[in-house]
Amino acid sequence: MESQELTPRERLLASARKEFLARGFQNGSLRRICAGAGMTTGAVYFFFENKEDLFCSLVRETAEQMEQMMEEMTEWELERPETGVDSDVRLMEFLYFHREEVLLLHECARGTRYEGFMEEMYDRMRSAFLVFFQKYGAEDADRELIRILAEMRIRANLELLKGDYSMEQAMDLTRQIGIYADGGFRSLTAAMRKEKENREEK
Amino acid sequence: MESQELTPRERLLASARKEFLARGFQNGSLRRICAGAGMTTGAVYFFFENKEDLFCSLVRETAEQMEQMMEEMTEWELERPETGVDSDVRLMEFLYFHREEVLLLHECARGTRYEGFMEEMYDRMRSAFLVFFQKYGAEDADRELIRILAEMRIRANLELLKGDYSMEQAMDLTRQIGIYADGGFRSLTAAMRKEKENREEK
Amino acid sequence: MESQELTPRERLLASARKEFLARGFQNGSLRRICAGAGMTTGAVYFFFENKEDLFCSLVRETAEQMEQMMEEMTEWELERPETGVDSDVRLMEFLYFHREEVLLLHECARGTRYEGFMEEMYDRMRSAFLVFFQKYGAEDADRELIRILAEMRIRANLELLKGDYSMEQAMDLTRQIGIYADGGFRSLTAAMRKEKENREEK
Amino acid sequence: MESQELTPRERLLASARKEFLARGFQNGSLRRICAGAGMTTGAVYFFFENKEDLFCSLVRETAEQMEQMMEEMTEWELERPETGVDSDVRLMEFLYFHREEVLLLHECARGTRYEGFMEEMYDRMRSAFLVFFQKYGAEDADRELIRILAEMRIRANLELLKGDYSMEQAMDLTRQIGIYADGGFRSLTAAMRKEKENREEK
DNA sequence: AATGAATGAGGTTTCATTCAT
DNA sequence: TATGAATGAAACCTCATTCAT
Numbered sequence: 048m049e050s051q052e053l054t055p056r057e058r059l060l061a062s063a064r065k066e067f068l069a070r071g072f073q074n075g076s077l078r079r080i081c082a083g084a085g086m087t088t089g090a091v092y093f094f095f096e097n098k099e100d101l102f103c104s105l106v107r108e109t110a111e112q113m114e115q116m117m118e119e120m121t122e123w124e125l126e127r128p129e130t131g132v133d134s135d136v137r138l139m140e141f142l143y144f145h146r147e148e149v150l151l152l153h154e155c156a157r158g159t160r161y162e163g164f165m166e167e168m169y170d171r172m173r174s175a176f177l178v179f180f181q182k183y184g185a186e187d188a189d190r191e192l193i194r195i196l197a198e199m200r201i202r203a204n205l206e207l208l209k210g211d212y213s214m215e216q217a218m219d220l221t222r223q224i225g226i227y228a229d230g231g232f233r234s235l236t237a238a239m240r241k242e243k244e245n246r247e248e249k
Numbered sequence: 250m251e252s253q254e255l256t257p258r259e260r261l262l263a264s265a266r267k268e269f270l271a272r273g274f275q276n277g278s279l280r281r282i283c284a285g286a287g288m289t290t291g292a293v294y295f296f297f298e299n300k301e302d303l304f305c306s307l308v309r310e311t312a313e314q315m316e317q318m319m320e321e322m323t324e325w326e327l328e329r330p331e332t333g334v335d336s337d338v339r340l341m342e343f344l345y346f347h348r349e350e351v352l353l354l355h356e357c358a359r360g361t362r363y364e365g366f367m368e369e370m371y372d373r374m375r376s377a378f379l380v381f382f383q384k385y386g387a388e389d390a391d392r393e394l395i396r397i398l399a400e401m402r403i404r405a406n407l408e409l410l411k412g413d414y415s416m417e418q419a420m421d422l423t424r425q426i427g428i429y430a431d432g433g434f435r436s437l438t439a440a441m442r443k444e445k446e447n448r449e450e451k
Numbered sequence: 452m453e454s455q456e457l458t459p460r461e462r463l464l465a466s467a468r469k470e471f472l473a474r475g476f477q478n479g480s481l482r483r484i485c486a487g488a489g490m491t492t493g494a495v496y497f498f499f500e501n502k503e504d505l506f507c508s509l510v511r512e513t514a515e516q517m518e519q520m521m522e523e524m525t526e527w528e529l530e531r532p533e534t535g536v537d538s539d540v541r542l543m544e545f546l547y548f549h550r551e552e553v554l555l556l557h558e559c560a561r562g563t564r565y566e567g568f569m570e571e572m573y574d575r576m577r578s579a580f581l582v583f584f585q586k587y588g589a590e591d592a593d594r595e596l597i598r599i600l601a602e603m604r605i606r607a608n609l610e611l612l613k614g615d616y617s618m619e620q621a622m623d624l625t626r627q628i629g630i631y632a633d634g635g636f637r638s639l640t641a642a643m644r645k646e647k648e649n650r651e652e653k
Numbered sequence: 654m655e656s657q658e659l660t661p662r663e664r665l666l667a668s669a670r671k672e673f674l675a676r677g678f679q680n681g682s683l684r685r686i687c688a689g690a691g692m693t694t695g696a697v698y699f700f701f702e703n704k705e706d707l708f709c710s711l712v713r714e715t716a717e718q719m720e721q722m723m724e725e726m727t728e729w730e731l732e733r734p735e736t737g738v739d740s741d742v743r744l745m746e747f748l749y750f751h752r753e754e755v756l757l758l759h760e761c762a763r764g765t766r767y768e769g770f771m772e773e774m775y776d777r778m779r780s781a782f783l784v785f786f787q788k789y790g791a792e793d794a795d796r797e798l799i800r801i802l803a804e805m806r807i808r809a810n811l812e813l814l815k816g817d818y819s820m821e822q823a824m825d826l827t828r829q830i831g832i833y834a835d836g837g838f839r840s841l842t843a844a845m846r847k848e849k850e851n852r853e854e855k
Numbered sequence: 856a857a858t859g860a861a862t863g864a865g866g867t868t869t870c871a872t873t874c875a876t
Numbered sequence: 877t878a879t880g881a882a883t884g885a886a887a888c889c890t891c892a893t894t895c896a897t
Contacts, residue, residue, distance in 0.1 A: 055856080073276050077892060087858050089894075094856095098892065191412065192425055199405040199426075206400050210393065223394055223437060224401075230436020231429035238428050257881070279867065289883055291869080296881090300867065459877080477680055481871060491879050493873075498877095502871065595816065596829055603809040603830075610804050614797065627798055627841060628805075634840020635833035642832050661860070683888065693862055695890080700860090704888065 056094050058084040063101050067151055072102050073158040102151075102159050109148035110164055116141060117171050139204055139221045143214055153205055173197040180236075188239065196235075200228050258296050260286040265303050269353055274304050275360040304353070304361050311350035312366055318343060319373050337406070341423040344410055355407055375399040382438075390441065398437075402430050460498050462488040467505050471555055476506050477562040506555075506563050513552035514568055520545060521575050543608055543625045547618055557609055577601040584640075592643065600639075604632050662700050664690040669707050673757055678708050679764040708757070708765050715754035716770055722747055723777050745810055745827040749820055759811055779803040786842075794845065802841075806834050 053061065062083035066075040077098055081088045095101040120134050142149050153165050176197040180188045203224050207217050255263065264285035268277040279300055283290050297303040322336050344351050355367050378399040382390050405426050409419055457465065466487035470479040481502055485492050499505040524538050546553050557569050580601040584592045607628050611621050659667065668689035672681040683704055687694050701707040726740050748755050759771050782803040786794050809830050813823055 076890080078890080088892085089859075090857050092893075092895095189422070189425075191414070191418070192422055195405055195408055195412075195422060195426065196429060198408050199401045202404045202408075203397055203401040206397055206404075210397075212393070216393075220391070220394055220397065223391075223440075224397065226440050227398060227433035227437045229433075230439075231431075231433030234432020234435070235425060235429045237432075238425075278865085280865080288881095290867085291884075292882055294868070294870095480869080482869080492871085493880075494878055496872075496874095593826070593829075595818070595822070596826055599809055599812050599816075599826065599830065600833060602812050603805045606808045606812075607801055607805045610801050614801075616797070620797075624795070624798055624801065627795075627844075628801065630844050631802060631837035631841045633837075634843075635835075635837030638836020638839070639829060639833045642829075682886085684886080692860095694888085695863075696861055698889070698891095 064105055067155045071155040099159050106148045106151050109145040121175050135225050266307055269357045273357040301361050308350045308353050311347040323377055337427050345419055468509055471559045475559040503563050510552045510555050513549040525579050539629050547621055670711055673761045677761040705765050712754045712757050715751040727777055727781055741831055749823055
């Protein structure tokens with residue numbers, strides 16, 4: 048075994064993670080964080096610049112990896128869109144591995160520089176979605192519709208994260224959501240094509 | 250036109266709605282609200298009991314109507330599940346009509362007595378979903394899966410609300426989401442049935 | 452029956468009496484008083500100059516009568532000190548008749564111009580006590596001792612007031628307290644005389 | 654002399670004691686307390702949890718000792734009631750030694766968890782009184798009468814505390830009050846016995 | 856490496872009071 | 877007569893932050 052004892056910095060981070068997850072960045076209290084780490088309030092400022100820096104230290108790495116991953120996945124998807132479901136599973140694995148940090152970014156970052164980070168991620172996913180749609184379905188699909196469908200899928204996966212599932216369960220559910228989404232997609236493109244024909248007949 | 254001028258109470262409510270929408274209940278500041286309504290801080294307490302009462306006054310009516318509507322819809326759906334899509338549209342019309350109040354209930358109510366209100370609404374929708382699933386598809390569908398799919402659909406509609414669409418656009422998108430969801434549902438039940446057969450063959 | 456309906460002014464006074472008795476002058480709230488009288492806050496200022504004036508209107512008359520009574524009693528006692536017990540009973544009757552006003556003066560007047568009123572009354576009673584002592588007992592009795600014994604007796608009677616006794620009960624207890632006090636007085640003067648003799652023998 | 658300088662915490666306590674003694678807990682102002690200790694308002698919350706905790710820190714120890722003492726004295730008195738006067742003196746010494754804290758408990762604790770503390774102490778003293786009465790005098794004495802006589806004696810001693818006496822003076826006065834009270838007690842029991850006989854003759 | 860002390864701004868709430876109507 | 881509206885000061889409390897040690 049490596050070391051049961053956490054360094055003070057680690058204790059601080061752990062306590063902060065808990066507090067921010069429970070109350071968000073703005074409503075999280077440094078006092079409570081420090082108390083939870085067995086320190087006095089001032090101690091934070093030895094390890095971190097300020098409250099925001101403490102928060103960022105929790106999510107920075109995860110955010111960077113996520114950004115990079117998203118970049119890779121966007122490229123792939125542009126080249127070989129049929130990998131969509133695999134990507135989904137891979138993404139989900141990542142999210143699950145960094146569960147708490149992702150939740151911090153997703154729901155607790157208001158007031159920090161990561162406030163808009165997830166929204167940005169969602170935008171990229173939406174872009175990939177758009178490409179996919181245009182290539183395999185309805186070239187003239189409403190951009191807003193796509194935005195929303197993308198959002199739906201992302202949110203579904205994040206909801207999964209909030210629940211208390213085992214990795215296996217989560218993956219299983221992810222796959223089923225994938226099936227659902229694909230079916231939904233086909234239905235929608237079919238409907239759109241039919242509508243288009245109707246319009247053209249006139 | 251009768252009167253452009255709002256009563257002080259109305260100014261207060263308007264300012265509060267803005268503040269709470271922007272920052273949520275807990276982080277919304279009475280000082281800013283009052284300043285925004287052109288008053289000093291103490292003035293709130295002439296019109297409202299306290300901060301929470303101010304918030305509740307914004308959403309109370311909408312919440313009550315929503316509760317009632319949900320009750321009606323649950324009954325209908327139990328009797329004639331095929332009305333699902335119509336219900337969706339009707340619900341969406343309601344949400345759209347009470348756009349800001351619904352958003353307050355959905356995202357800004359933490360710390361008030363309406364904190365769990367939307368979750369309760371979601372629960373009812375999920376129950377309706379479950380009935381639908383069991384009747385028309387997979388009797389043995391994972392409850393968690395259903396929970397998540399229901400969540401997806403609800404969230405999608407709420408995302409719509411956050412966007413800046415016209416009523417028409419919103420309705421159109423709602424319908425398309427309905428098509429998507431139905432297709433997804435059929436795909437999923439089909440997959441589940443097949444899987445079941447496979448298992449039985451063994 | 453004259454009139455069930457109280458005038459607004461009377462309702463105000465009644466509500467104020469209740470509030471001040473329960474919380475004292477300083478902690479009593481005009482808002483609550485007005486609410487209790489079925490009015491809005493500003494209304495007080497039509498009937499009274501300010502919070503203190505409202506309080507004073509409750510006790511003024513009683514205070515004046517009490518002052519006068521005290522004057523009379525001091526005179527009598529100077530002339531015919533043997534009337535002590537009768538005075539006590541008469542005083543007690545007065546206190547009982549003006550029960551609530553006396554309690555207001557006694558315990559709830561801090562912050563008003565009647566803040567020191569009761570103390571003044573006590574001083575007069577103490578003076579009367581002193582005269583009595585000097586005439587019938589120990590000319591050289593410690594003034595402080597007398598102050599305290601007087602205080603004891605007065606307080607006992609006021610405690611009686613706070614309790615929830617019927618007039619009869621109260622009078623009965625007053626008499627018994629009188630017996631107790633007289634006996635105490637005789638014991639004390641006897642002891643003092645003996646001590647004096649001892650000192651003189653030396 | 655080691656150190657004239659008080660620690661900030663001590664300055665705060667001293668200032669609080671003064672303020673609470675002068676105005677009571679509820680009307681005492683943290684602002685004034687802090688100003689009196691040469692600090693800003695927020696500083697209290699470094700040393701104490703809140704206003705009540707500050708108050709309690711002033712009286713906690715004294716209250717505990719007093720409770721213990723009372724327990725001991727009640728036991729003694731049950732076994733050997735003739736020790737009454739000694740108990741009185743001992744109690745008085747204690748009260749005098751903790752003068753300001755006792756006054757805080759007695760007159761300034763409304764609104765704190767010590768609000769009913771002294772009343773509880775009085776109840777114990779009254780119980781002791783009752784036992785004494787039943788054993789040595791009038792078995793059928795009115796409980797209310799006893800309550801009041803006990804109150805008288807206690808109050809007398811506390812009045813003593815409020816005055817500005819030296820310890821010696823205070824002890825001397827306590828003893829004289831004891832003589833007074835004993836004499837009063839004898840008078841009263843004698844009167845009660847006689848009355849009883851009268852009733853029985855009929 | 857961390858504490859103990861303190862600040863100053865801001866939070867919500869309560870209050871007595873005023874005043875036009 | 878009395879209301880409805882509003883003020884402004886003060887209340888207790890919490891917070892992020894600073895800094896000497």
